[in-house]
Amino acid sequence: MSACRANRRNRNRRRNSVAAIGAALATLALSACGSGGTSGGGGETQFVQGQGGVSVVKDRAGRQDAPELSGKTLQGEELNATEKFKGKVIVFNVWGSWCAPCRAEAKGLGKVARDYKDKGVEFVGLNTRDPDPAPAKAFEKQFDVPYPSIFDSAGKLILRFPKGSLNPQAIPSTVFIDRDGKIAARAIKPLDEDELRETLDPLVAEK
Structure with missing residues (x-):
């Protein structure tokens, strides 16, 4: 009988462990569309955590x-945003049509993109993990996205970023690039209009 009770206790412990692991994974999955290590591994950065989770x-x-x-846009056109928007502030947003937080922030991104275009700010999207561009095109149409997105299903462009500057598995995420082509801020989370404006205003004011 003692052996049977011991076996039952072991089985119960295993079931509890599996349940705990499953709950932890579910929590992580709900926290964002993706998470993981920083781009290219660790590295020294000068980022300071600001208000609202935007590091500057x-x-x-x-x-x-x-x-x-x-890279090629969702419409199949070649785009070199670095050259085309040289001397401007660039807001580089990583998104996927399958990502609920991306959908939540899309309308605000579009509004701020329109409001800041005359201030020398350009928005560029990076659509990733969509194996086919069709759902991403539907996303752009649904949310009336006013700026181009580079189609990069494998996320290779993200890996070009310097070590520690961008999380390749955090979707959505946004990088703010100053007029000199330097990384000035990042957010590894969805952003609302206020957060976008608060981050952009100091960059627009830089001379």
Whole structure:
């Protein structure tokens, strides 16, 4: 009888462990569309956590160079945003049509993109993990997205970013690039209009 009770206790412990692991994984899955290590692994950065979860590099001398933002758009056109928008502030947003937080932030991104275009700010999207561009195109149409998105299903463009500057598995995420082509801020979370404006206004004011 003692052996039977011991076996039952072991089975119960295993079931409880499995249940606990499952609950933890479910919690992580609900927290965002994706999460993981920083782009290219660890690395020294000058980011300082700001309000609303947006990390900024206030010291312009400490900002890292942004990589070339280029590739084919969802419409099949070649786009080199780094060259086309040289001298402008660029808001680079990583998203997927399957991602609920991406849908939640899409309308605000579009509104701020329109409001800041005359201030020398350009928005560029990076659509990732959509194996086919059709759902992403439908997303753009549904939310009236006014800016282009590079189609990069495998997320290779994200890996061009310097170590520690961007999380390749955090979707949505947004990087703010200053007029000198340097990474000035990042958010590894969905952003609302106020957060976008609060991050952009100091960059627009830089001379």
